[in-house]
Amino acid sequence: MANKLANISILVLDDHRNMRLLWRGILLAFGIRTVHEADNAEDAFKQVGDKDIDAIIVDHHLDGLTGAEFAGMLRRAPDSPSQHVPIIACTADTRRSVLKLLVDSGVDEILAKPVSADQAWKKLAAVVNNRRQFVKTAFYYGPDRRRKDGGRWTGKERRKEQPVQTDPEDM
Numbered sequence: 001m002a003n004k005l006a007n008i009s010i011l012v013l014d015d016h017r018n019m020r021l022l023w024r025g026i027l028l029a030f031g032i033r034t035v036h037e038a039d040n041a042e043d044a045f046k047q048v049g050d051k052d053i054d055a056i057i058v059d060h061h062l063d064g065l066t067g068a069e070f071a072g073m074l075r076r077a078p079d080s081p082s083q084h085v086p087i088i089a090c091t092a093d094t095r096r097s098v099l100k101l102l103v104d105s106g107v108d109e110i111l112a113k114p115v116s117a118d119q120a121w122k123k124l125a126a127v128v129n130n131r132r133q134f135v136k137t138a139f140y141y142g143p144d145r146r147r148k149d150g151g152r153w154t155g156k157e158r159r160k161e162q163p164v165q166t167d168p169e170d171m
Contacts, residue, residue, distance in 0.1 A: 049081030086127035106142025
């Protein structure tokens with residue numbers, strides 16, 4: 001499978017050089033030959049426009065814009081060079097509020113630090129082999145946030161919860 005990844009081009013956006021080097025080593029071990037690096041969102045945005053980037057790995061805590069702000073800008077900006085490029089967010093900050101920001105920004109996957117090669121492989125395989133369809137609403141543009149088809153909601157808008165009916169005798 002590594003041979004299939006040889007022609008993939010990855011951009012790593014992280015303001016820490018050691019993390020970019022760690023990512024480079026992991027990606028090269030996967031057989032990916034083209035790894036670009038950026039230490040700030042402005043440079044990354046420019047590289048996405050200038051180069052053929054197949055996926056982006058972005059740290060959440062950056063100098064300047066956050067990873068969520070970068071992803072949101074890439075997904076929704078009128079001058080975005082690539083609204084549909086797969087984005088894997090990587091963060092040590094796994095508070096629910098941060099994860100919600102990342103999901104709402106339009107990232108495809110979230111990877112918690114410390115990074116393991118196994119988890120990195122799974123996230124990369126998910127965005128390359130099993131990409132979710134994109135959804136566009138007034139407030140969101142990005143991969144469908146639902147992981148499963150189906151569910152119990154049968155109404156017009158699935159994201160709304162059905163009121164739970166309780167029988168007073170059950171209380």
